[in-house]
Each structure stands twice: as structure tokens, then as C-alpha cells.
Amino acid sequence: MMSLSPDELLRLPRPFFFPESPEGVDPELVRRGLCPPLPLVVSPTQGGRERRLLVWGGALAAAARGLGTPALQVREWEEADLPPREALLLCLRLENRRDRYSPRETETLAAVMEEMGIPESDPQVGDLVSSRGALRPAFRRLRLGPAPRELASEEMIDIRTAENLGEVPEEVLRRLRPALEGMSFSDRRIFLNSLVEILLRDGPGNSERLAAELAAAADPVAAVRELRFPQLSLMEERFRDLSRRFFSGSGVVLKHPPHFEGRRFSISFDFDGPQVLGKKIGVLERFLREGGELYDLV
Amino acid sequence: MISYEPLSGNPPDAAAQLRKAVARLPFRRIYLSPEAEDLPAARRALERLPGLPVHSAPSREGIPEEHRSRETLFITRPRGGTVGRCPGSRGHLCCNYLTVDIYLGCSLGCSYCIMKSYLNFEPLVVHADPGPAVERIRGIARDNPDRMIRVGSGETGDSLELDPIFGLTEEFIRGLADLPNVRFEAKTKTVFVDHLLDIPDKGGAVMAFSLNAREVQQAEEGEAASIDERLRAAERAVRAGYMAAFHFDPVIAYPDWREGYGETIGKLGRFPADRVAWISLGTFRYPPALKDRMDRRPYLYDEFVPCRDGKYRYLQRRRGEIYTFMKKEISGTLDVPVYLCMESADIWRRVYGDMPLKMRDMHDIFTIARNADPPADSGASPGRKVVL
Numbered sequence: 160m161m162s163l164s165p166d167e168l169l170r171l172p173r174p175f176f177f178p179e180s181p182e183g184v185d186p187e188l189v190r191r192g193l194c195p196p197l198p199l200v201v202s203p204t205q206g207g208r209e210r211r212l213l214v215w216g217g218a219l220a221a222a223a224r225g226l227g228t229p230a231l232q233v234r235e236w237e238e239a240d241l242p243p244r245e246a247l248l249l250c251l252r253l254e255n256r257r258d259r260y261s262p263r264e265t266e267t268l269a270a271v272m273e274e275m276g277i278p279e280s281d282p283q284v285g286d287l288v289s290s291r292g293a294l295r296p297a298f299r300r301l302r303l304g305p306a307p308r309e310l311a312s313e314e315m316i317d318i319r320t321a322e323n324l325g326e327v328p329e330e331v332l333r334r335l336r337p338a339l340e341g342m343s344f345s346d347r348r349i350f351l352n353s354l355v356e357i358l359l360r361d362g363p364g365n366s367e368r369l370a371a372e373l374a375a376a377a378d379p380v381a382a383v384r385e386l387r388f389p390q391l392s393l394m395e396e397r398f399r400d401l402s403r404r405f406f407s408g409s410g411v412v413l414k415h416p417p418h419f420e421g422r423r424f425s426i427s428f429d430f431d432g433p434q435v436l437g438k439k440i441g442v443l444e445r446f447l448r449e450g451g452e453l454y455d456l457v
Numbered sequence: 458m459i460s461y462e463p464l465s466g467n468p469p470d471a472a473a474q475l476r477k478a479v480a481r482l483p484f485r486r487i488y489l490s491p492e493a494e495d496l497p498a499a500r501r502a503l504e505r506l507p508g509l510p511v512h513s514a515p516s517r518e519g520i521p522e523e524h525r526s527r528e529t530l531f532i533t534r535p536r537g538g539t540v541g542r543c544p545g546s547r548g549h550l551c552c553n554y555l556t557v558d559i560y561l562g563c564s565l566g567c568s569y570c571i572m573k574s575y576l577n578f579e580p581l582v583v584h585a586d587p588g589p590a591v592e593r594i595r596g597i598a599r600d601n602p603d604r605m606i607r608v609g610s611g612e613t614g615d616s617l618e619l620d621p622i623f624g625l626t627e628e629f630i631r632g633l634a635d636l637p638n639v640r641f642e643a644k645t646k647t648v649f650v651d652h653l654l655d656i657p658d659k660g661g662a663v664m665a666f667s668l669n670a671r672e673v674q675q676a677e678e679g680e681a682a683s684i685d686e687r688l689r690a691a692e693r694a695v696r697a698g699y700m701a702a703f704h705f706d707p708v709i710a711y712p713d714w715r716e717g718y719g720e721t722i723g724k725l726g727r728f729p730a731d732r733v734a735w736i737s738l739g740t741f742r743y744p745p746a747l748k749d750r751m752d753r754r755p756y757l758y759d760e761f762v763p764c765r766d767g768k769y770r771y772l773q774r775r776r777g778e779i780y781t782f783m784k785k786e787i788s789g790t791l792d793v794p795v796y797l798c799m800e801s802a803d804i805w806r807r808v809y810g811d812m813p814l815k816m817r818d819m820h821d822i823f824t825i826a827r828n829a830d831p832p833a834d835s836g837a838s839p840g841r842k843v844v845l
Binding site for chain 2: 326356357359360361362387388389390391394417418419420421422456457
């Protein structure tokens with residue numbers, strides 16, 4: 160066992176990803192010297208010199224420097240005795256934060272694993288990181304473009320929706336970001352999936368104009384639906400208009416078949432005496448005479 | 458009428474078609490179930506597919522995981538019932554067609570293939586013993602001497618894609634030829650009819666071709682034959698004495714659909730009406746589960762709404778417009794029965810003004826065969842695939 164000063168430790172390259180902020184470290188433990196020895200890996204370089212890597216403990220070293228602690232204990236291994244995958248496992252064990260890694264940290268870990276050639280299905284790594292399989296979605300996020308990854312990492316959208324966004328130019332997503340922030344999770348999902356489908360249907364040529372239109376809309380979710388289902392939206396609008404014209408304020412409710420599939424419309428109303436009933440019948444008689452356009456909708 | 462180029466060219470012969478059928482197949486191995494080893498169709502296929510390693514597997518589940526792919530051909534006998542009713546669709550009118558599943562799966566690769574949603578087993582499966590199905594159809598035909606029995610092999614796969622290799626369709630044609638009330642329909646997107654042309658007694662066999670607009674065929678129908686090639690094959694079949702049938706399914710409402718479908722329909726004018734048994738129409742539809750399994754093609758993002766059977770279809774008004782156009786175009790070209798596949802009563806009334814069983818030329822097509830139902834304790838219900 161040997162000791163190194165915090166400055167020396169912080170100058171060493173760190174192969175893994177953990178936060179460098181000392182905030183998570185209890186200063187009392189550092190002050191009393193109750194820190195575990197920090198693991199170093201020593202490997203020879205081509206020039207015959209030795210290269211040291213700090214496997215874990217960057218945050219501790221930073222805290223020690225802040226507290227004026229002169230040295231921390233370290234434990235050295237030859238690379239042959241602590242190969243890269245074992246070093247990562249040791250690092251995760253010392254970090255001891257199972258289920259408490261942020262989505263961004265798991266993404267960074269996934270990137271490190273990919274670089275080291277450790278498969279995403281590695282059971283030991285996965286088990287040390289999460290009891291809920293958080294590494295797999297991290298690998299999936301890693302394969303996304305920057306804007307979808309950002310939305311998924313911030314948990315604004317689910318990974319599947321993010322993966323669907325491959326057709327959407329990054330610029331379009333950035334432009335729509337303020338509108339997305341104002342939506343519920345579910346609306347955001349509906350909005351983005353509809354946007355993708357519009358681009359798949361119409362091609363990407365007008366994507367910027369589309370983004371501008373949606374970003375400026377008072378209700379972007381309703382606006383994207385109108386663009387995704389133009390005929391259906393028009394039929395719904397005609398139906399609403401017709402209902403307003405004939406039944407507004409009358410208490411008579413007109414309903415169309417779901418999605419205008421079928422030919423059965425329905426009308427309902429309440430009444431509490433002959434006078435009210437007479438009024439409703441009058442409204443219906445007018446509709447019978449003048450409301451023929453309703454049937455064009457199906 | 459839209460003009461079309463003459464359908465001409467040297468008819469391919471059966472040997473050349475066999476070579477072509479073999480050359481385009483993706484198979485790298487064959488699995489054979491022990492009970493299928495002695496079947497003539499299986500032996501024929503092994504002779505015609507030389508060079509492929511042949512393994513034994515008692516069932517589909519017996520094929521190793523790594524070989525469960527489209528590169529594997531599995532030859533077996535059918536298990537259970539051999540003749541089924543078309544599964545139909547809840548809330549939609551079914552023509553009560555009977556089906557025999559001899560080829561399960563297809564390697565043509567159409568982007569819209571609905572089989573992707575219910576054939577979750579990748580190897581193409583061939584039920585190489587047509588005998589029990591032929592006997593079952595004969596029984597149904599005997600029980601329904603006054604009714605037309607329509608039965609086809611194109612429900613779960615292309616009827617003729619592998620047929621030059623297995624020769625199963627010939628066994629159905631020969632086995633049913635003496636029954637005047639049976640129409641056995643082989644439905645295809647290939648041109649592989651030539652091995653069937655010399656059968657002397659064709660009975661009521663129908664060579665049916667799925668058709669589409671040329672643009673749809675070129676963009677969406679993978680390795681299927683071109684529309685003109687299919688029509689030339691249909692001509693050869695008709696000249697040889699078969700009835701032909703045509704299926705416009707799925708009709709896809711791409712931007713120039715009227716011109717595209719009008720062009721294909723115009724090409725049907727060369728067929729004598731009395732040699733065309735029927736033409737069916739069906740607009741593109743999909744169960745929700747299929748959408749995620751399909752390629753992201755532009756037509757998939759048109760306006761579809763859920764219908765009573767849970768499948769998504771174009772808006773009713775649009776479907777009515779499409780069918781009315783197609784029916785009118787066909788009526789101006791050929792005077793043959795044109796029916797709708799899996800459509801609602803409302804659409805029938807809108808397009809035809811009536812229901813099919815009330816129309817004289819639809820009666821034979823839509824009449825239900827007696828005693829073609831599954832046994833009472835089979836648990837089968839309307840709208841569900843049943844075996845007989």
C-alpha cells in the first residue's frame with residue numbers, strides 16, 4: 160500500500176465516468192482518514208515508462224484536496240491482474256450506487272462499455288448498475304441522434320418514441336423543443352409520432368415549414384392531428400359546424416358513428432313536459448328539412 | 458379507355474419456369490418431417506432442389522433456433538384439419554370462401570404482406586400431402602350439390618411460387634376435376650402456370666392473379682412478377698382451358714391511383730368475359746400489430762381509422778369512392794362478377810345499392826356451403842380461423 164497526494168491523483172487519467180464533484184463525499188470521513196484505498200492500474204507504455212490509471216476515486220481525491228488532506232492511500236495492480244472489465248466491475252462496486260445512476264450516467268457507462276468491447280448483456284455489470292435493466296435502454300439511447308437522445312435522457316419521451324424520430328431532422332426537433340416542454344408526456348408522444356408519420360407520408364422536403372407552423376400553433380397537438388388526418392379533421396369540423404347550426408342551445412345532442420365508419424347517427428335529449436318536448440321536436444323538424452348534408456359525411 | 462401495350466412474347470415452357478422458380482428461392486437448407494419423407498410431392502421437391510442439405514425435424518418446433526429463418530424450407534404433412542373457412546372479419550361481409558393451407562409463407566417480399574402478422578414462424582412451410590384436403594373438399598361438394606364451392610390455396614401463401622417444384626396444385630386439379638360445383642382457385646403473383654397447362658381435365662379450376670397498379674407493383678411487391686407478365690400468364694392459362702380470376706387487393710390510394718388502376722383494369726379487356734370467373738376488390742387494411750412489422754412505406758401513413766373488426770382501413774367515404782371507381786372501370790371493360798373482400802354492409806350498400814346475397818351474380822360467390830362448418834365442440838366462432 161502506498162500514498163499519493165490528491166493533486167497527484169487528480170492528474171492521473173480516469174477511464175470511467177463518475178462525477179468529479181466532491182458533493183457526494185462525506186467530508187468527515189475524509190478528515191478522519193476513513194476512505195478506502197483508491198485502485199490504480201499500472202501498465203507499461205511503448206516508451207518503457209509506466210502509465211497509471213485511477214480506476215475509481217476522483218470525487219474523493221477532489222474532496223481531499225478541498226479539505227487540505229495531504230495524501231490518500233492507493234492500491235496498485237498490474238494490468239494483467241486487473242484487466243479492463245475487472246477494473247470496471249471494481250469501480251462499480253466501490254461506487255455502490257445500484258439503481259441510483261442518472262440516465263446520462265448510464266449512457267456514459269454504455270459508451271465506455273462499447274469502447275471496451277463489453278457487451279450490453281454483461282450480467283455482472285448490469286447487476287451492479289440496476290435491478291431494473293437500466294443499461295439496455297442506455298445502449299438504445301446511445302444509438303440515437305443528439306436531439307432525440309436529449310429528449311430521452313431527460314425522460315421527456317420514452318425510448319421507443321425517441322427511436323422513431325430518425326426521420327425528423329435535428330433542427331426540427333430543436334425548433335419544436337419549447338412546444339414539447341409545454342406538453343404532457345402522453346401528448347408529446349402523440350405529437351412526435353404524428354410528426355414522424357407526416358414526414359414519412361409527405362417526405363422531408365417541407366419539414367422546416369412544418370416545424371415553424373407547429374411551433375407557432377396555439378395548440379400544437381391539435382394542429383399536428385389536423386395535418387396528420389386532414390380529411391377526418393375536415394369531416395369533424397363540418398360535423399361540429401352542422402351541430403352548432405341546428406342544435407346550439409337546444410339541448411339536443413347529435414353524435415356521429417365512430418370515425419364516420421357506418422351510417423348510424425344518434426340524437427339524444429331530455430325533456431320534462433310537453434312544452435319542452437315540443438321545442439325539441441321543432442328543432443328536429445328543421446334538421447329533418449335542412450340537415451341533409453349530414454349524410455354526405457359517411 | 459386507357460391504352461395499353463399488346464400482351465405478347467414467347468410463352469415460357471414449364472422446364473424454364475422450374476429453373477426460374479428454383480433460381481430465385483432464398484433457401485439454404487431443407488427440413489423434412491419423417492412422416493413426409495415418402496410423399497411424392499416431397500420426393501419431387503428434393504429432386505428439384507439438389508445441393509441443399511436436408512435435415513430431419515419432427516415438427517416446426519424441432520428446427521434449431523438458428524435455422525428458423527426465411528432461408529429454411531420445411532416440408533411436412535398437415536396436422537389436424539385440412540380445409541378451413543376464410544377467417545373473415547368481424548362486422549364485415551365474408552364470401553365464405555374455403556381455404557387449404559398448402560404453402561405457408563412466401564418469399565416474394567411484398568411490403569404490405571398481412572401474413573407477417575399471423576405467420577410468426579419464419580421458415581416457409583409446405584404441407585406436401587394434398588390427399589386428405591382433396592377428400593374433404595369432395596365430401597363438402599357432395600353435401601352441397603346445388604351450391605358452388607369456392608376453395609383456394611392462396612390464403613396463407615402464394616399458390617404457385619413453389620408449385621413448379623412441388624406440383625401440389627396439379628393434384629388438387631386432377632382430384633377435383635369431376636366435380637362440377639367446385640371452383641379450386643390457385644392465386645398468385647407469379648407467372649408459374651406452365652406446368653399446369655397440359656393437364657387434360659381442368660374441371661372448375663381457376664388460375665387467379667393478384668393485380669395492382671403498375672406503380673404499386675414496382676414499389677411494393679418485391680420479387681413478384683410484373684403486371685404484364687402476370688397477365689400474359691393469365692392469357693396462357695385461359696388459352697389452355699382454365700378460368701381466370703383477378704384480385705385487386707390491396708388497392709392502395711397513392712396520389713395517382715385512378716390512372717394507375719385504370720391502366721391495369723384496361724388491360725383486362727383482352728380476356729373473354731366468360732373465361733373470367735370473378736374479380737375481387739379490397740382496399741389496403743391492416744391489423745394494428747402489423748403496422749410495426751411493416752416497412753415504413755408512405756402509403757402506411759395515409760388516413761386510416763379503426764373499423765369494427767379492429768383493422769384499420771381508409772375512411773369509409775374514401776373506400777366508397779375507390780370501390781365505385783374500380784367497379785365502374787371494370788364494368789366498362791369486362792362483364793364479370795366483381796365483389797368486395799372483407800367490407801362492411803354500409804360499403805356494399807353504398808357501392809352496389811344492395812347486399813351481395815340479394816344480387817344474382819353474387820349469389821354463387823357468397824352462398825355458404827352446408828356441412829363445411831367445424832365440429833360443434835371445436836370452439837370455433839365466426840370471424841376466427843377454423844379448420845375442418
